[in-house]
Amino acid sequence: MIYLFHALVGVLVSFVMAMPVGPVNLAIVQGTIDRGRDFGYRIAAGSALAELFYCLLAVGLVNFLFASAAQQENTFLALQVASVPLLLTLGIANLIKRTEPKPPSSLGHKGGYFIGLSLNMANPALLLLWTAITSFLKSRNIIVDDPENPVYFPSLMIYSIGVAVGTFGIQALIAYLSSRRATALNSYRRQLLTRIIGLAYLGFAAYQVYDLYFNYEWADFIRIFGRV
DSSP, X not given: OHHHHHHHHHHHHHHHHTOSOOHHHHHHHHHHXXXXXXXXXXXXXXXHHHHHHHHHIIIIIHHHHOSSHHHHHHHHHHHHHHHHHXXXXXXXXXXXXXXXXXXXXXXXXXXXXXXXXXXXXXXXXXXXXXXXXXXXXXXXXXXXXXXXXXXXXXXXXXXXXXXXXXXXXXXXXXXXXXXXXXXXXXXXXXXXXXXXHHHHHHHHHHHHHHHHHHHOOHHHHHHHHTTO
């Protein structure tokens, strides 16, 4: 029963946290409208996998993957820097792309998993988010907080899986609703939506640059990328 409870907590919390508009949700909306519902589902699945990874790190696996706090910080800084050209590429591609109706047979579905996975993996802030949420839930005794408890480790693993399931659930719902609205979009509206999404991607990229500029020193970038 305790495992089921932890799974439900993970599902409910992630269901709420995945609702705000972000790069992944924008990709799902656009991918669904351009390539169909299944493509949107694939983006959601890739996103959920990345969410599972960061949640597992938050519940304690971070100590097994990184030898030191400095190595962890360097890795996450590199991921955050990598997200800037990724978002810029998506933004520019959407601004210059012309949306033209295509027959269903010409719409490929490959790449959806990678889009969702890469967008979320390039967002190390998810680790901070799930660390804060998990700490709060532990402090309120909502999830197991005693490492000596025999159900501690499996409960947190199931909680993390619940987070991934909840993330996929809300984003799959976004894909479903987008597919319902796709038929109502004429060529002009599709083009306008594509431009708006492109500008939103550029906005996210600008915010990432702003965040990097005010939270890191040049020495941090030289220390990491000077070795390449």
